[in-house]
Amino acid sequence: MLDAVNVSTAARGGPVVVAGAGYGGLHVALRLTARLRNKPAVELTLVDRHDYHQVITELPRVAGGTRAAGAVRIPLQGMLAERVRFVQAEINGFDLAGRRLLTGAGPVGWGRLVLALGSRPNDFAIPGLAERALSVYSASDAERVWAAVSKALDDATAAAAGPGRQRRLATVVVGGGGATGVELAGELAEVLPEVARSRGLAPDWPAVWLVEAGPTLLAGSSPQLIAKATRILADLGVQVRTHAVVAAATADGFRLTDGKLVEGGVFVWAGGVKAPDLVMGSGLPTGHNGRVKVDQYLRVLDHPDIYAAGDLASVTDPRTGHVLPPLAQVALEEGETVARNLDAELNGRPLEAFTFHDKGFVVSVGTRRGVADIAGITTGGRLAHLLKDAIEWEYRQSVTHLRGWDPVAR
Numbered sequence: 342m343l344d345a346v347n348v349s350t351a352a353r354g355g356p357v358v359v360a361g362a363g364y365g366g367l368h369v370a371l372r373l374t375a376r377l378r379n380k381p382a383v384e385l386t387l388v389d390r391h392d393y394h395q396v397i398t399e400l401p402r403v404a405g406g407t408r409a410a411g412a413v414r415i416p417l418q419g420m421l422a423e424r425v426r427f428v429q430a431e432i433n434g435f436d437l438a439g440r441r442l443l444t445g446a447g448p449v450g451w452g453r454l455v456l457a458l459g460s461r462p463n464d465f466a467i468p469g470l471a472e473r474a475l476s477v478y479s480a481s482d483a484e485r486v487w488a489a490v491s492k493a494l495d496d497a498t499a500a501a502a503g504p505g506r507q508r509r510l511a512t513v514v515v516g517g518g519g520a521t522g523v524e525l526a527g528e529l530a531e532v533l534p535e536v537a538r539s540r541g542l543a544p545d546w547p548a549v550w551l552v553e554a555g556p557t558l559l560a561g562s563s564p565q566l567i568a569k570a571t572r573i574l575a576d577l578g579v580q581v582r583t584h585a586v587v588a589a590a591t592a593d594g595f596r597l598t599d600g601k602l603v604e605g606g607v608f609v610w611a612g613g614v615k616a617p618d619l620v621m622g623s624g625l626p627t628g629h630n631g632r633v634k635v636d637q638y639l640r641v642l643d644h645p646d647i648y649a650a651g652d653l654a655s656v657t658d659p660r661t662g663h664v665l666p667p668l669a670q671v672a673l674e675e676g677e678t679v680a681r682n683l684d685a686e687l688n689g690r691p692l693e694a695f696t697f698h699d700k701g702f703v704v705s706v707g708t709r710r711g712v713a714d715i716a717g718i719t720t721g722g723r724l725a726h727l728l729k730d731a732i733e734w735e736y737r738q739s740v741t742h743l744r745g746w747d748p749v750a751r
């Protein structure tokens with residue numbers, strides 16, 4: 342949909358700076374590279390703390406020890422054309438009036454800024470959670486989960502205090518039954534029996550608990566999808582507890598609001614996300630969970646020189662009235678619109694309102710099975726897992742080989 346807006350601000354020059362090389366930011370950088378082919382004077386800068394892009398959707402496999410962390414880190418150097426100036430630096434703040442990012446490598450001035458800094462785990466200020474629970478938000482996080490699980494099984498093997506303690510040490514408790522929690526619990530439940538066997542432990546000693554505050558796993562999904570995912574998890578031996586609100590994390594487990602303790606040796610929190618603290622204290626307009634409020638063109642409210650995309654952006658779907666969920670699929674589509682709108686500004690064309698085209702929902706449950714809702718059809722089993730593999734393969738191809746090649750770039 343094309344809407345006419347006042348594009349007088351578009352004429353302002355200065356570099357286009359993209360903050361964050363995740364799903365949203367990398368997509369903007371790659372698309373703009375193609376679209377700015379005939380505009381050598383426009384500077385395009387990408388800033389990230391890492392010199393690699395992380396395929397976050399594959400992190401549950403790293404956390405389950407079935408994929409190396411290095412395999413989900415794709416070096417940016419291989420993807421970015423010379424046209425893009427890459428600055429590897431930590432972004433520490435914003436000088437909104439001076440239009441500068443404040444980074445560890447010095448200030449980076451913008452004419453237009455794209456904010457795509459993703460999100461952080463939200464511990465909802467639950468006592469003990471930040472100190473005792475791991476998370477899975479980066480390749481390093483996922484590596485830490487696998488290291489902790491491996492160590493817990495080693496400790497369980499070495500423990501001489503009897504099977505009760507050994508079983509507790511070998512138990513992983515995952516908090517949060519959304520897609521991340523389900524994928525992680527499924528992956529671990531599938532691999533842990535074999536790992537236990539290899540250490541001389543009984544294969545049924547490692548247990549995986551999945552603790553969810555709401556009435557169902559995968560809240561917001563179709564009842565059919567939830568039922569299929571729940572069945573596969575049960576088949577894998579995952580102990581699911583719904584209506585289980587975590588009140589505190591202790592050294593022995595997650596203490597629930599009903600007083601019960603879900604004991605384990607390793608604790609992982611996948612109970613939700615929030616915007617990075619950096620954004621929350623920036624003076625930018627923020628909404629629920631600190632996500633940045635944007636207009637229909639994905640420009641930050643009252644800041645027409647700043648766009649936001651991905652988990653960081655609070656984008657309401659006009660058809661449902663709900664804020665879009667933090668998903669890679671959403672980040673990529675928002676990145677597409679931001680790239681088009683930056684290009685439109687540079688060419689004096691009207692901006693395009695963002696519309697989300699839902700391609701469906703796919704979740705892996707274990708290393709061989711999954712569930713999917715696509716075009717109103719729900720599938721569960723091997724096919725859904727293959728679909729997830731295919732989506733990830735296609736994504737890797739799109740960023741590494743096609744490098745954001747854009748058939749409609751003008």
Ligand SMILES: Cc1cc2nc3c(=O)[nH]c(=O)nc-3n(C[C@H](O)[C@H](O)[C@H](O)COP(=O)(O)OP(=O)(O)OC[C@H]3O[C@@H](n4cnc5c(N)ncnc54)[C@H](O)[C@@H]3O)c2cc1C
Nearest residue numbers: 361363364365390397398432459651652667668669670672
């Ligand atoms: C385990 C897991 C599995 C998931 N699986 C799926 C899935 O199957 N399908 C799906 O659609 N979604 C999935 N998601 C959600 C998806 O990964 C996110 O929605 C997506 O990554 C958001 O993209 P983004 O560009 O907003 O942020 P990100 O991809 O997180 O990128 C943010 C970038 O900003 C950089 N950055 C952040 N802060 C700073 C700073 N201060 N200084 C410098 N650089 C900084 C980071 O290094 C990173 O490169 C999953 C998420 C998790 C955690």
